[in-house]
Amino acid sequence: MGTEVENRAEVLIIGAGVIGASAAFALAKSGHDVLVVDRNSGVGDGSTGSSAGIIRVHASDMQSSALAADSLTAWNNWRDFLGADSAEALARFVRCGSLILDAGTGFVDRAAAAMRAAEVSFEEWSSGEVEENFPYFDLHRFGPPGPIDDDEFWSEPTEFLRGALYTPQSGYVGDPTLAAVNLMQAARREGARLRPSTTVARIDVEGARAVGATLADGSRLRAEAVLLAAGPHSDSLASAIGATADFRVRTRRIREELVHVPAPAGLDLALQGVHLVDGDLNINFRPESGNAFLGGSNGDLAEEQTVIEDPDEFNPMVTPGGWERATLRLARRIPTLGIPRARTGVVGLYDAAEDWLPIYDRTCFDGLFVAMATSGTQFKTAPIVGELLRHVIETELDGRDHTAEPFLAPTSGRAYSTAQFSRLRDPRQGQSRG
Template structure:
């Protein structure tokens, strides 16, 4: 089939979420001809839009913490990074700090070791430090996390948590979708092209090499490299052609609910808010504007996770069970919280690996690359991940194994091993969502 010049590109990216947009920007800035597709009608309309937008630097391992720290410097200089003029509406990074409670389950120690190894600044706070900074929290030990139907959940606590870790540089982006739009607009200024409402129905091959895709309207697109960054739809797209045959890591689609809960009257979260990682109650939350909390699950209880097989079929309404569970847990930590009657929140579908690390790699087919298992954990690193994916694609197209050479961050010149993000890695048992 004859393919017109307008349907040819060097790198074809499937997915216009925050990761796909970041990769498009990095590749286009490096002089590559880039075309981005998305099945939705808007940029960042998938799992990016359902992200909590938390920008944190703590992690389970030093490399992930360092990558987040590099990305933080970009979020702090967002307009300059994008090359956007003063007229462009940009996503705003709000610095509120993160407090990781030491619940005795080992995660705080692990995060401290990771940040120390990465050279990331943090403070160790005592119970008195935490109470002094955030007097509206009750720092009693309520855990381990229990169902709200368990009588033990309502028992009066007798012990206090011993302290926590505080990272003053952390915060959040209140409009993750706008961040993806910003990245895509910057990519377009650098020469990238974009097609929305474009559904990939098949991959096209020459031998064992992927050379393009065919869309639902019959249009055929040709490319030297195809990067699939389609969030929860990635696994279905590539599994159908056997591209996951050598994967040692499993990915899952997790239905995620973020609950919007008004703050107690008189509490100004713009001044007194913090991102709290509360493994004691299996919740984490951040300020939402200045008058509410955005509350999600830590994912520590398997019985509270909902796995979805078909990414196009899931309940997109806040459930009564999740609403009750998270608001009641939040009320234990914040005694003055009132339980609102109206359920409000955001429901999305997250794509996550069994060890919560992303996959940035080629596949068993030449020319086919993936950025997957990023939902819920990698929004914060997206600006640097685009450069990492550029490195992976360029290295492999030049006939070299990207896992044998370090990727160097353009922000700090830190060296990163991309083997940690390989599809061939053994699942890491020491990882957590954080």
């Protein structure tokens, strides 16, 4: 293949995270000539690599819940979904269920309404039922979540939580990077090309149209369409050419710590574990291999968020403050928890919209598309989001408005309105991350 051909593609995807890889798979399957570039030497080493990999079906709105449920079908049938043969090592979905404690904030009611509207099944449990199923949780009301150095944090609670929602179908993928690698491998089977260790310096436009990208080494790639899926780096690449000028939704990059804590003696999380969503203490934990918990903040509280300006400049270590806050809060819910001296965990960055919904849309430049602001929530939906992005790109390249035509999910045939993910939406009220 000559350089001329190598440097051209119908669709250039910037970023080989779980979203870029999934879009590459869907587009290549649909017959497009796709080239994916990533500045890293491997696939899925950005936000995707630090993801907790939780696949939960509850959400603040109907479409987010439905997208997760439709994606769950793919996670449950991963080999078939990818068209992989039996020899390929694949990421594994582990079903453990999600328990969403009712913190009295209204979130549980919104999540229940969203799941009902999306026809996603769930159970409503009294606190007695929670206790029966998970006797190791102390179901006192400790919240609203406060700083751990406040005396209030240690006061003895007298009230109890009202109950919880339980979704037995939820779970997690323990190796999110492998899931992205699997998607990229599937895309390559369909003819997509991957160029690792290739950094985009600038998206190129001519007039009102995107025409490709200039790389850090000065060479140029040419394409009819460019999909920017560079995670926390998307905003600076898009802003540099004025492509975010008409966005109505603000985005920012948030640093997130996940801590790794062993289960107390006598508790076997492979049998008794659950993904705990605890709005009362603002924490979120799932079982992790090695009989441990992995988790951290729910992300919703502004005073507990660390906003990062430069995505290449952030502390990659679990901090003493973050460690203590997450582990001590979990220890309130599980009084038998022991807290190790050594701090272990994972630290990552995600780009988030102010309303916690992603932006999957075209931009003011013809041919330039974005999959950004995945808001700490889009690992789980990635299998279907790839198809949704295909819908956005194909419809627009055909001269039609993607928000005016429903996107039909391949796993269920369910119709979605992509207007929810538009850059031009009014920020949606009442959304939560967790």
